[in-house]
Amino acid sequence: MLTFITQKKSTNKLTLQLLITSVLTLGIAACNDNDNVAEEVVVVPVVPVTPVIEYNYSITLTNLTYAQPLSPVAVTLHGDTKMWQVGQSASVALEKLAEGGDNADLIALTSNMAITTSKGPIPPGASVTLDITTTEPSATYLTVATMLVNTNDAFSGLTGIDISTLTLNQEKSWQLNVYDAGTEQNNEAIGTIPGPADGGVGYDATRNDIDLVSYHSGVVSKDDGLSSSVLTQAYRFDNPAVKLTITRTK
């Protein structure tokens, strides 16, 4: 897909060059007829016919958990980059999303070429469908991220997924696992969990965990022996937490 566009662009450049050459040739040819014509040649700006191709994708996210609302989901298209990796430190933007469900910074990253977000959280058992559009030919990588809000810093999503091979109306699905941002200790303590199970603090700049993104081992809960936990057994979860479907609609 990308290669195809690049080729098209160079074809356009070639077309432009040919057009300019034609205009100049015409001018020179005109000169042969009348010596004064040279001054009268009006160089018509030749606008290259760059067809603006619009790409549109429909993205459906389903919350597969029992009792973990998902924070407003961030969806972005961008170039070949990943917004997190297991074994790497989380960015502050990701930390804000994973600890507090706030996707504003992730959405605002300058590397994003197209963005969208759900209006509110996605309750357990619910789905949301979002449309994302771009005319930028290099915006062929997808990132989707959302917090499991009844946790310290668990999030689900995928990042840097190449969608350039999707043909029109083609659909692709994933079942997404849960990551631990590694920026906040999973102490499940009262006041540390932003979701309705606690109503505590979301983002805290202090990093008191391993400071590496990893797969999440699940919540323990007070019913399973972590007496200081504000979470009951109901907030436990297993993978996958999210079903994601993308369809190229344009």
Added chain:
Amino acid sequence: MKVIKQSPTKSALTVLALALASSTAMAQELSITVTNLTQGLHFTPVITAAHTSENNIFMASEMASIELRAMAEGGDISGLVSMLTNADANINENPAMGLLAPAMSASFTLTNDSANTHLSLAAMILPSNDGFVGLNDWKIPEEAGTYTVFLNAYDAGTEVNNELRGSGAPGEAGMPVPPPLEALIGMNGTGVTDMESNSKVHIHRGSLGDSDMSAGTSDINNSVQRWLNPVAKLTITVQ
């Protein structure tokens, strides 16, 4: 659900079949093995069906049907069988001739009509209140080869997960206890919860269990009968 494609083999027969079937897809011959990957769960009689893309056994984030509920709460697949039979599905029932024990496999063949392009599977997991292992609407590949699909455990959302001995009848509390579960689970628990806040089919959060076989909150043994997804492996060979 993860899908792994192994060693595709395109037989001369397939090529011949394709050549003969100029416009319509042919019926396919499927050899299927279902493996219980867990260490401590039993599967009740498994139902596998090839059906049209319009049908399914269950859908995550939707309410369970009456037929799904009977399977998930009590292991009774008769309702699903008649529902799928009415939809002209190709069905395999109970390949293990009873419970599929931990780490055991069952194999069977299924011939699907050309319109039945999608495969689904379900079986209740024991011990649980309304947990089941499921494959939902897997598109059967047209290319011959062996495909592996890993399956997750779902919660039908129709019964409180109290984790106590009880009934397998739809709408009645507690877990059915057929042999050999009788000897494997605890008793006299007080109940893990009396709430079910999510009535849609969802990924099972797992059982809590406890370590007390004669008291405690749960009759499930927390060192044996918990699990993590995936709970089953399906190997499908398209001839």
